[in-house]
Amino acid sequence: MIIQAQNVSYIYSEGGPFEKGALKDVSMTVESGAFIGIIGHTGSGKSTLVQHFNGLLRPTGGKVIVCGADTLDKKADLKTVRAKVGLVFQYPEHQLFAETVYKDIAFAPGNMGFSADETDAAVRESAALVGLSETLFEKSPFELSGGQKRRAAIAGVLAMRPQVLVLDEPTAGLDPRGREDILSQIKRLHAETGMTVILVSHGMEDIANCVDYLYVMDHGTIAMQGTPAEVYSRYERLEQMGLTAPQVTRLMKQRYGVDVCTVEQAKDYILGVLRRA
């Protein structure tokens, strides 16, 4: 396994007057090459959890082991951990700063000590992976459209050539078309490179048809886990947590009593039923 969280708790401003518990006894294991989803409504602790995966936050209780290194260990090399686990923050376009798109994407490899040639290769490769055209390289990142900015920002993290890519709500604030584009790009990236991907989302439809395994967070704990079909089939419980299962799941459960989570699967099932009839 590549990331392991053991009974992790996290309290913001511990001991202060505005102390705020954000995680309670969270355990999870991420195997190398997996595609994991984390869902939960706003404030359930998703962002706090994923910031533990590259050592930006360190647990106030329990421990996190990333690629064999305990992030609480004083001697742990956090920079290496951050190079191995690329974390794309929510609204990553807010971190763009360089004069050109190229320089912005080259920021992380430069920090990680890549040579000039390696950096150049990494920039081109990661731009291609997110579907960002090289003709944009010499533009200012602030001239790009919303969707392009986000791609550039994701490329900026991919350029470190991480082993794990963590994306915190990568589709937030995009229109349906942009959302679809980014998600299919991420799916392709996982299929082509075999990179471990952790996708955080507060919506369900988004990730139903990409991830192999799903964690559901509620009030700083893991409330449910399983394959998407397993999780979505318990949509009454999800609704109690302020989440809604995809409409197709509800429909198929009520009509046929089966667990599916994508329109594709529903189509296959119905066709099967019709053929047998």
Added chain:
Amino acid sequence: MLKDITLGQYFPGNSPLHRLDAMVKIVLTFVFLSAVFTAKTALAYAAVAAFTVVIIMISGVPFKFVVKGLKPLVAFIAFTAVLNLLMTSGTVIWQWGFLRLTYEGAAYAVQMLARIVLLVLGTSLLTYTTSPIALTDGIERLLKPFGKMGLPTHELAMMMSIALRFVPTLLEETDKIMKAQMARGADFQSGNLLKRAKALIPLLVPLFISAIRRAEELATAMDCRCYRGGNHRTRLSEAKVTAADYAAGCVFAGLMTLVIFANKVG
């Protein structure tokens, strides 16, 4: 973390100090400042210190929180103390090159130390117990006489309340961008001065952009609600000076008298 800076924050509560009128509290803060500067003798300082402790207790703000507010100033306080200690002329106790330790220097350093700490503690109690909105409202009322002379008091107060309102937001934003850049391998802690200054570019550029964006959005939102400055505006709740405010005024006048008296005696 940045958010853990307590100086200047509002500490919500309902103590007698919280309930005092903001304008009165500002005036009382000035009285307190004068008392600190008037104090000359150890006895007078002790009186002010005791008074400070008592009002902190009344305010209900935990001591730990108040003392933490001094933290960002430790370097400044230490620097002032050392400077005073070594640069004052008088009876020499110890000398090394141009540095000399004198009785007068030691006394002066202690006095300055006490003065700065009391100043910070006393004045920060104003922001701890007054919400930013009440504070700017108090400033606006205090400045009213100058409005007749053409000073745009409402606009000044509005600017201040907006600035105060955005301090926590910008701190939060700074924290977020810092983390995002650290995730890309940025290092804000090591290297020499030049390297560190350069490392700030990836932090400052996005921060300025977001601040400007927020300012534009706020301006639009205010326009949409027909904001047009100070004239003809009315208030939802008019602040009133009450008996408690007069009583507080008497207490602070008492402090001032005590300090003057202590200066004479000790």
